[in-house]
Every structure is written in C-alpha cells, then in structure tokens.
C-alpha cells in the first residue's frame with residue numbers, strides 16, 4: 001500500500017530529529033513492501049519567519065490530506081517575544097485536526113536504568129501510559145492581559161471529558177483494567193466535573209476497570225516515589241503536559257518518549273520533547289523519541305509488524321550502546337549515527 005505522510009520538522013532540534021522520518025520509512029517500506037511518500041512543511045518559528053504565521057494554510061491542508069502527520073518540535077528563544085508565537089501553530093494544528101487524545105507511553109529500557117537519577121529498585125516494573133486531554137482546558141481558554149493582571153480561562157465540557165475518558169478506559173481494558181484519573185477536585189470546578197464524568201463513564205460503561213482518583217500534587221510525588229503502581233493515567237491538558245515531562249525522568253531522557261495524538265479522523269505523532277535550543281545545531285539530539293513516534297504512527301495506520309520492527313531496532317541500538325549524550329554524558333554518538341543504527345537494524349530484520 002501507499003501512504004502519504006506529512007512531516008513538520010519545526011524549529012531547534014526539530015529538523016535534526018525529523019531527518020529520521022524519511023530514513024526510517026524508506027527502510028520499512030523496502031523491508032515490508034510498503035510505500036511511504038513523505039512531504040515536508042513549515043510550522044512554528046520557521047513558518048513565522050517565512051510566512052508571518054505559525055501554521056500556514058498550506059501546512060494545515062497537507063496534514064489534512066495526508067494519512068498521518070509527524071511533528072518534531074517548535075519554538076525557541078528567537079520567537080519568545082514575537083507577537084505571533086510558534087506554540088500557536090501547534091495548538092491550532094491540534095485543534096484543527098481535533099486530536100483530543102494524546103497518548104504517551106512510558107517505555108522503560110532496563111539497560112538504561114542508570115540513565116535515570118532514580119534508584120533502579122524504584123523503577124523496577126514501571127510501565128504506564130499517560131492519556132492527556134489535548135484540545136481543551138486552560139491552554140485553549142480565553143486569555144486576557146491588562147496592565148496589572150492577566151487571566152487564563154480553564155473550561156471543560158461534559159462531552160470533552162466523556163470522550164477522553166472512554167479512550168483511557170478502553171486502553172485500560174487492553175492492559176490491566178486499572179485506571180488512575182488525575183485532577184485537582186479539591187479546588188477546581190473543572191476538576192469536580194472531570195471526576196463526576198469519569199466516575200459515571202466508569203460505572204456505566206467499564207465496570208470491570210478499577211478506577212482511582214488522585215490529586216495532581218500527590219500524583220506528581222507518587223510518580224517518582226512508586227511509579228510501578230501506575231498503569232493508565234488519565235488527566236487534563238496542563239496536568240498531562242507537566243506530569244509527562246516529569247515521567248520522562250524515569251525513562252532517563254526526554255529524548256526517549258514518543259506520543260500519538262488522535263481523534264475520530266486524523267493522527268498526529270510527535271516526540272514529547274521541545275526544540276531543545278540549548279543543543280540545537282550541534283547534531284547531538286536523541287532521535288529515538290521521534291523514531292518511536294513513527295512506530296506509533298505505523299501501529300495507528302494498522303501496520304503492527306512494521307511498528308514492532310522499529311521498536312525492536314531502537315531497543316537493539318540501545319542494547320549496543322548507541323546512545324546520544326543525554327543518555328551517556330561521555331558519548332559522542334551523533335543524531336545521524338543513532339538514526340543509521342536503527343535503519344541498519346531494520347534492514348537486517
């Protein structure tokens with residue numbers, strides 16, 4: 001079959017890690033007799049520089065016409081004070097594609113236990129997925145700025161909570177029937193609504209799933225104290241953003257965590273990390289989060305064998321010690337070398 005993939009490299013290390021998309025998909029296409037047609041489009045700061053907007057119409061329509069979209073990362077200090085912000089492009093893209101469910105698996109590689117600052121006995125058995133609501137909440141609410149105060153509205157509708165809750169419950173049924181819903185229901189009205197709706201969906205539609213509610217502050221603590229207790233974590237947009245960066249510390253690096261953002265129609269696949277301006281241009285960014293996001297894309301496109309081949313190749317490269325600096329401070333493995341290590345393992349599979 002032939003698949004059209006829109007690739008949005010973005011800013012900072014984005015274009016460096018995005019070079020993996022064509023390399024990996026060409027290798028997979030060759031190995032599994034599939035065709036992937038990869039097209040590149042601007043978003044974020046790069047699009048602001050070229051067209052004065054963070055999400056050009058051409059990019060949006062290419063994403064809508066593609067079978068799936070890969071986005072690397074946007075943003076950077078160059079645009080921190082510009083009137084149009086790169087982040088607006090990403091938020092608009094997620095909203096336009098209506099990809100309300102952001103799924104972030106925490107894949108632990110036992111061979112990387114020493115890359116995490118946590119003790120290996122704490123990490124043992126850790127394997128969870130964060131399901132983050134992606135198109136609602138405070139990031140999308142009305143904003144106002146005045147000379148002496150500013151506001152950000154946080155709003156969730158019953159329908160928005162119902163649909164993300166169903167995604168998380170479904171995932172829980174495919175794993176261990178254990179779901180932790182994270183909120184701040186002791187303070188926030190949106191969280192009280194969240195808790196009521198999630199409880200109702202659980203009771204009515206997924207009685208086999210054990211549901212626990214947890215406050216976001218204690219969840220942040222438990223994530224590093226006893227991470228193996230979690231299985232599927234369901235939470236709202238901002239809490240999910242923060243908790244998944246925290247969770248990346250368990251895996252050893254931001255450069256390892258992939259994500260898929262899906263709705264009823266489109267799929268957007270991105271590493272969880274940002275544009276890492278501190279290392280941009282040096283060719284040392286870890287490409288594995290991007291490559292694992294491509295695997296998530298292929299699984300969503302119903303190509304499980306192809307997805308698995310990528311995951312095995314990444315694990316094999318890690319086994320062989322092909323680690324960028326974020327995982328081994330004395331390493332001089334480059335982004336391109338890590339990509340080629342995965343490609344050669346796919347070719348040999």
Ligand code: NAD
Pocket residue numbers: 013017072073074075076077087090254255256270272273274275276277278279284285286287289326
């Ligand atoms: P960041 O994720 O870019 O970087 C945090 C730290 O992790 C940095 O030290 C960085 O060097 C390291 N890191 C991240 N990805 C890495 C990789 N693949 N390999 C090796 N090291 C890696 O977060 P930040 O510094 O808070 O934000 C930088 C910019 O990225 C900001 O403009 C922010 O708005 C933007 N951002 C974009 C996204 C996105 O595109 N989805 C997400 C988060 C932040």
